[in-house]
Amino acid sequence: MTRTLTRLLTLVALSSLLALGAKANEPAEGIDYQVIDPVPTQAEAGRVEVVELFWYGCPHCYNFEPHVHQWKERHADNVTFRYIPAVFNDLWAFHARVFYAAEALDLLDTLHTPFFHAIHAQGRRMADERSVLRFVEQQGVDPARFRAAMISDEVTAKVREAIQMTREYRIEGVPAVVVDGRHLVSPSMSGSFERMVGVMDYLVERAAQETTASRQ
Structure with missing residues (x-):
């Protein structure tokens, strides 16, 4: 076997191994x-x-x-x-209402991450309207305006849709x-x-x- 042929076979073998490695790392259903x-x-x-x-x-x-x-x-x-x-229970539905109120007022950039942070970094459960309105006021948002959005028909419909989508995605x-x-x-x-x-x-x-x- 010539040296050139040996090198060629080695390159082919290496290419095959690389292809197999890439395939093995491919996400699997x-x-x-x-x-x-x-x-x-x-x-x-x-x-x-x-x-x-x-x-x-x-x-x-x-x-x-x-x-x-x-x-x-x-x-x-x-x-x-x-x-x-x-949405799996009432608390999740309440937090969905907070999300959709922020979305309706175009305030997701202002409130989405800070609301996460308030719960997990500051230990605030945010399980009732009073605590949420105190939070949004601290973020510079009019609490009366935010409450009106939370109880609006538009947000209520969005929460219902979220409940349905949670079921549909299973x-x-x-x-x-x-x-x-x-x-x-x-x-x-x-x-x-x-x-x-x-x-x-x-x-x-x-x-x-x-x-x-x-x-x-």
């Missing part, structure tokens, strides 16, 4: 994510919808939030991202991320937040490729 019954999405043409279901009182959601923020920035051009507050805990209305990702499956966002990257890319292929 049933391990890193699961396929769910399709739920209608709200993404614009050419974009992939990603939904995070969360609860303000969940410490894992609080710790996941910085990862979500960075991930959203990386995918600003190709992803439509939405938060949906999961999640068992939070945080839970749904990509393209079809794929569910959670830290309990992925094992870490870092792996979780990697799986999200993979599913977004795959959904985008499928959309492109369907148009050809």
